[in-house]
Amino acid sequence: MTAAPPRPQTLGEKLPQALRETIIAALIAAGLAFPIIALGAEPDINNQLALQTRWSWVFTTILLAAGARFLAFTLETMRSRFVAAAGLLCAAFGLGTWYFAGVADPLLIGGTIVAGAAAIALGYFIDGDADVAPKKRTTVSAQDDTSTALAFIGIGVLVAFPLVMLFAFGEAGSLKWINNYGVQILIFVMLGWGLNIVIGLAGLLDLGYVAFYAVGAYTYALLATHFQLSFWICLPLAGIMAAFWGVLLGFPVLRLRGDYLAIVTLAFGEIIHLVLLNWVELTNGEAGILSIPRITFFGIPFTAEENGFAATFWLEFSPIHRTIFLFYLILALALVTNFATLRLRRLPIGRAWEALREDEIACRSLGINTTNTKLTAFALGAMFGGFAGSFFAVRQGFVNPNSFTFMESVWILAIVVLGGMGSQIGVALAAIVMVGGTELLRELDFLKQLFGPEFNPVQYRMLIFGLAMVLMMIWRPRGFIATRTPSIFLKKRKAVAADLVGEGHG
């Protein structure tokens, strides 16, 4: 006979322990907060640092840490995701309001406490009799074919998106939506899909992917400004150039595995960045390359002149035309990336990538040339990065090295990991959440009313991003869509559980 899983203990039984943990958390928070939060130093007119003390911040931090630990401890005994989410929200809200505002509004404090208490109470109500079921891990669940339908709906929505926005917000109002949300997100979707080939399929951890994005952007920028080549000629050239650099990087790092591969690719990315910054003769250094020719509608410029796009098609001139065209262009590029990747997965090379991720030695024993396999992954991943880069250059009209820092690589990596390595839809979702999410921070005007006009949530976007990466890894280390879809099946396509899928060498 098997014993029933132990029921969670009630809070009452654990209260002394909970209090002890809470006090420890408070002490640690005090250690963390002093001195880096407690003391502030701003240079005065003489460039001498003047010390300020901010004991209220320290106090708030300690309270929050103690509260969070207490809440977490309570949650551990209840194990309800719902409560966890509610509590987390409360904590985040409390943290945000108290900490960033630096003011203690009694209404907010009261609200947070009440909400937290309500969440705990609710947790008891829901979990009162629930057993703690061990998580099932290595199940293979059947996957229906709704994903294909979903993909088509998604594409339909994307195609309609700019027109709907135009209709809904007018020419001026829709610009933000089409450009800041639409185009920006799609660039990262495409970069994510490109990197997904290298990391998700071939299992090679590349922390310098932005280098290929930069190569693509500068290839277009230089060719267009020096040789007046059109975008449509430069686009494939940028892809080829990036793929060439991908192979160039790929060759030396073939033997490396694990974290070493990640570090070398990081270093490679940084070197490209530093060269762009310092090779002034070629790249114009930090100032970058300006006045890059803008996109044309297959030769017809988006200008107000007679031979411009608007006049040609009997429209009234509007800058939105170019933005809409850019939207469709990046949509097309992203979809090409996606379909190529989906097709590659069904070809021997794609299967070899995945096999390489699973077990390189077994691959070699089956006659697979792992060198070529890795190089193709680097080259193709880099090529799509190069395409995206040249799109970026033609969209911005200027490029400078600051767009191609390590942080950009981390963004793309985070999108791939958050999406679920290898999953195309997951990566797209992750790009929407992450890029869209940071854009949304700009929209949170109501926070300004709460914290005063000084408060700018965009300022904290990297802080939130870093924290989100950590939390994401703890919550879902395998990303949104953790299961793997087999590339071929005999009777029924069954998704493979994440625990079985390999992670590759790096």
Added chain:
Amino acid sequence: MIFDALFGARFLFKQERALGMEFFAQQMINGITLGSIYGLIAIGYTMVFGIIGMVNFAHGDVFMVSAFIALLLFLALTSVIGITWLVLAFIIVLLLAMFFTSVWSWTIERLAYRPLRGSFRLAPMISAIGMSIFLANFVQAVQGPRNKPIPPMFNETIAVTSGGAFDVTLAWKQIVIIAVTIILLTVFWYIVQKTPLGRAQRACEQDRKMAALLGIDVNRTISITFIMGAALAAVAGTLYLIQFGNVNFADGFIPGVKAFTAAVLGGIGSIPGAVIGGLLIGMIEVLWSAYVSSDYKNVAAFAILIVVLIFMPQGLLGKPEIEKV
């Protein structure tokens, strides 16, 4: 002069600064100073890698946090409490910075890395990158984005040679940096080699499961490793502050990468290797800046990293890895 003879033609544009052996000796002194700082940070990388096989990306930012802590403590001691004797202030700052930085590092390990032990292999690395971003931006948020200068200290110099074309000098702060590094490394070396704690650490490096079976508290040992790494990073942070006189929230990344390069160059997992690697990287950087071009000094660090990883991944003192079939 030898340098000029060997590389003369290529470095003509720096000729006016390349003033013979004295100049070279001065650069070596500067290089050892800088290298001591890198070596201290590198130990944190190498120990953590040795024990849990992960590159602690946030370590560079822990170093940066420690420099801020040292800065704030120094200001508090001198301006609020009013300690005027610099040596005493320095010692107190050093010890307190070690303590508070250790609290940070312990917390980071506990919250961001420990829950991921046994999870998939990329998870701790990505979590560490997230932590690194968080730390830099957290410091920016609470301390502002501007450079924080401190008044110069231990600035008096001793002339080592004089009368030649170039006077070689040794600043007191360089003596302080080198002396503190040597003292702390000795203490640290004693802990790792001679105490039960050090034995537990080495046992965990060899085989964590077996160590646990033999009654070693593996989690505690790992926590202590993070604390020791952070304490040495705090020493580096304090010395960095004295050497350069200011600190900025973004100062974690590049020294972090250079220290990591040092750890790799010395052979990751090897503590003496980290120190030797640090000294080499410091000297290479200083010589490169002096004789070639300071624009590309970071490129040099990254290039060394790549070359070492590709051609001798086991580093100078590391153990070679045999592929198991």
Added chain:
Amino acid sequence: MRWESQPLLHVEHLTMRFGGILAIDDLSFAAGRGDITALIGPNGAGKTTVFNCITGFYKPTEGRIAFARKGLASSADVAALTTTGKRHAHMPSGDIYLLERMPDFEISAKAGVARTFQNIRLFQGMTVLENLIVAQHNPLMQASGWTVLGLLGIGPYNKREREAVDKAKFWLDKINLLDRADDAAGELPYGDQRRLEIARAMCTDPVLLCLDEPAAGLNPRESADLNQLLRNLRDEHNTSVLLIEHDMSVVMQISDHVVVLDYGTKIADGTPEAIRNDPKVIAAYLGVADEEEAQAIVGGGA
């Protein structure tokens, strides 16, 4: 004695050093076409190292490994090929490869030597079917026009892929795993994984199949099935087999030729009957003082 009359593999003066450790010391033996050759010896005798040298995962410190994909590897032709400095040539006696000169993947792709591993190396996160399709990488790669044509959807790739699936189905049927084709390989029970690894190696159409302890961890029933499968590979698929095995019942029942290693050197070489009665084997192989006990173990399968 096919290893003398029709050798397809000649290992000659093979020596392998790891730092100061001499893992294999001047080892020479031959394997015959159509034979099941067993490589036995106590733990640490260097058997897996020999495998790794034959399949190219280790570069031998010294020695020659000649393999005849077709025909036989006559010593005159092997010597002639060695002096040319090439890896491979069509010689009068056969189609000869010098394995020690080839990278690991080419040994499988060109020479036709496939292998399995002591610690099973399946692609755990891929399905059983996918594992077998990956094994047919090289012909499929060619059919997809090295990806270019396949990406554009032209050429014979789709047809070839269907054929590859048919071949996979054939092998799955043979190892009784057809109904698990769409499950992840990592989900299979241990014994099934062992058989799948053999099937996967067979999908590369090998001439010589090297099996590293295929019966390890199998129960007696599974072990008997394995014997059946190996005999079947030899008799119906014209595949020669080289296997490392500890289970003497397997070795004695199915092998045609046994080579015994100890401390990296060969101590005996012959038919199972000869080996069973060889006093040197009994003494050295088992290192047991009690001769009766040793006799009982070596003769286990009789």
